[in-house]
């Protein structure tokens with residue numbers, strides 16, 4: 001029996017969103033999924049400079065083919081002024097060809113984010129990432145309140161998707177126990193739903 005293919009696509013400037021991406025990947029792997037962690041190139045207002053096609057460190061940049069052939073997608077960005085970060089928005093603005101082909105229709109997806117304050121727009125960032133995914137026809141998954149950590153958390157974790165709250169002064173990317181459990185649960189939910197969807 002072939003394993004389900006999950007792509008965890010993230011942008012992370014300082015590592016906090018990446019920590020969530022890794023935990024979601026771990027959850028998906030725990031239920032037997034093949035997981036690809038992928039990122040997007042930075043953007044710059046210097047028109048003379050173009051990014052290398054290979055990042056200096058970390059996971060590779062996403063290819064359109066990888067998005068097209070995945071069975072389920074987790075999409076994450078730090079909260080930047082209550083919105084997804086520009087590099088992630090830039091990537092989705094290059095996906096009209098996939099939209100025209102309907103490549104992502106009926107594939108399950110979930111979203112995640114990291115912010116430095118509890119009420120600084122992490123939920124609006126989650127919603128901002130859902131918008132292009134809805135246009136692509138994806139099936140958006142949240143987290144149900146049957147997850148006990150959703151009731152207990154004193155930091156990140158929302159029914160719209162997993163989040164972490166990392167104070168800038170901490171210089172730490174460590175997730176709280178509740179944030180970590182919720183991210184793993186999200187990965188499991190995405191993988192099992194994607195598996196059900198492909199039959």
Ligand SMILES: Cc1cc2nc3c(=O)[nH]c(=O)nc-3n(C[C@H](O)[C@H](O)[C@H](O)COP(=O)(O)O)c2cc1C
Nearest residue numbers: 012013014015016017078080081082115116117120
């Ligand atoms: C340009 C910019 C805008 C930001 N806007 C917000 C914001 O609206 N609300 C908030 O709580 N944090 C905001 N932050 C803080 C980041 O969301 C926070 O540091 C996050 O944990 C960074 O994730 P990363 O480590 O994956 O880059 C902003 C940071 C930057 C650089």
